[in-house]
Amino acid sequence: MKNKKITIVGSINMDLVTCTNRVPVMGETVMGESFHTIPGGKGANQAVAAARLGADTCLVGCVGNDTFGQDLLSHLKNQGVHTGNVEPVTHSSTGTASITIANGDNHIIVIPGANYAVTPEFVAKHEQVIAESDILMLQLEIPIESVEKAVELANKHHVKVILNPAPIQPLSKELLQKVDYLTPNEYEQQLLFYSNEWTEKEREEMMKKCIITRGSKGITFYQNGKKELPSYKVDVVDTTGAGDSFNGALAVSLSNGAALEDACQFANAVAALSVTKLGAQGGMPTIEEVQTFLQNQKGNEA
Numbered sequence: 001m002k003n004k005k006i007t008i009v010g011s012i013n014m015d016l017v018t019c020t021n022r023v024p025v026m027g028e029t030v031m032g033e034s035f036h037t038i039p040g041g042k043g044a045n046q047a048v049a050a051a052r053l054g055a056d057t058c059l060v061g062c063v064g065n066d067t068f069g070q071d072l073l074s075h076l077k078n079q080g081v082h083t084g085n086v087e088p089v090t091h092s093s094t095g096t097a098s099i100t101i102a103n104g105d106n107h108i109i110v111i112p113g114a115n116y117a118v119t120p121e122f123v124a125k126h127e128q129v130i131a132e133s134d135i136l137m138l139q140l141e142i143p144i145e146s147v148e149k150a151v152e153l154a155n156k157h158h159v160k161v162i163l164n165p166a167p168i169q170p171l172s173k174e175l176l177q178k179v180d181y182l183t184p185n186e187y188e189q190q191l192l193f194y195s196n197e198w199t200e201k202e203r204e205e206m207m208k209k210c211i212i213t214r215g216s217k218g219i220t221f222y223q224n225g226k227k228e229l230p231s232y233k234v235d236v237v238d239t240t241g242a243g244d245s246f247n248g249a250l251a252v253s254l255s256n257g258a259a260l261e262d263a264c265q266f267a268n269a270v271a272a273l274s275v276t277k278l279g280a281q282g283g284m285p286t287i288e289e290v291q292t293f294l295q296n297q298k299g300n301e302a
């Protein structure tokens with residue numbers, strides 16, 4: 001059987017991670033614990049999550065023509081992500097994310113840099129890889145018009161779309177109605193649908209596409225009504241990239257033909273494992289690690 005192909009159009013960042021026991025208030029200086037440069041970016045994270053789980057994974061995006069860009073490209077290749085559709089650009093530096101981690105939780109400031117070179121024209125140039133995919137996955141760290149273009153191409157070629165609406169920003173009704181799955185967190189879901197723009201009926205229809213990640217409270221999804229899955233109890237080191245791990249795993253499972261509930265359960269386990277190590281991609285598991293975890297966790301949900 002042909003291996004299913006997952007394509008991600010999205011961001012590639014170098015994460016500049018500072019670990020501290022206490023986050024300073026404005027104007028204050030505190031002494032931190034450690035500093036790390038770690039591969040990240042929501043698009044790249046989702047691609048690495050899918051590739052580690054064994055999927056045939058392509059990433060479409062841009063890095064700068066600089067050391068971070070070169071390091072990120074070779075890292076992606078080492079992780080098994082196809083990078084033939086990642087281009088280095090000369091007019092922008094590689095995207096970065098300044099991340100502060102305190103007590104397992106984080107603050108993030110993203111400088112998009114080369115990720116904004118992923119224009120609608122750039123996406124159109126990579127139509128072929130989208131057309132050949134089983135699932136297209138998108139987030140919001142590239143320009144919105146480029147996300148819209150990618151969705152348009154996926155619809156044209158009957159490719160299913162997962163849109164992870166993060167970091168949240170205003171999205172047109174038209175765009176949201178064209179995607180197959182939406183994976184907001186609780187806050188993002190509220191911002192997307194609880195405006196006067198939506199009728200009650202439209203909102204109900206949209207909720208059927210939503211898989212809502214609720215951190216330690218678990219997952220909510222809709223299949224013949226609202227369903228909830230609890231999260232797994234794990235020792236949390238760093239929650240950065242948990243949502244990306246969830247999305248990557250969801251894409252892998254759905255592309256393999258799993259039922260929605262099974263796909264959510266699988267993605268839930270992958271997200272749980274991902275937070276047990278430092279860095280967005282640090283804890284992303286292989287398929288064997290997920291299987292062992294699920295075996296050990298039977299009847300042990302939080």
Ligand code: RIB
Binds near residue numbers: 011039243
């Ligand atoms: O979702 C986590 C990611 O968000 C980080 O890796 C950082 O690069 C930001 O894009």
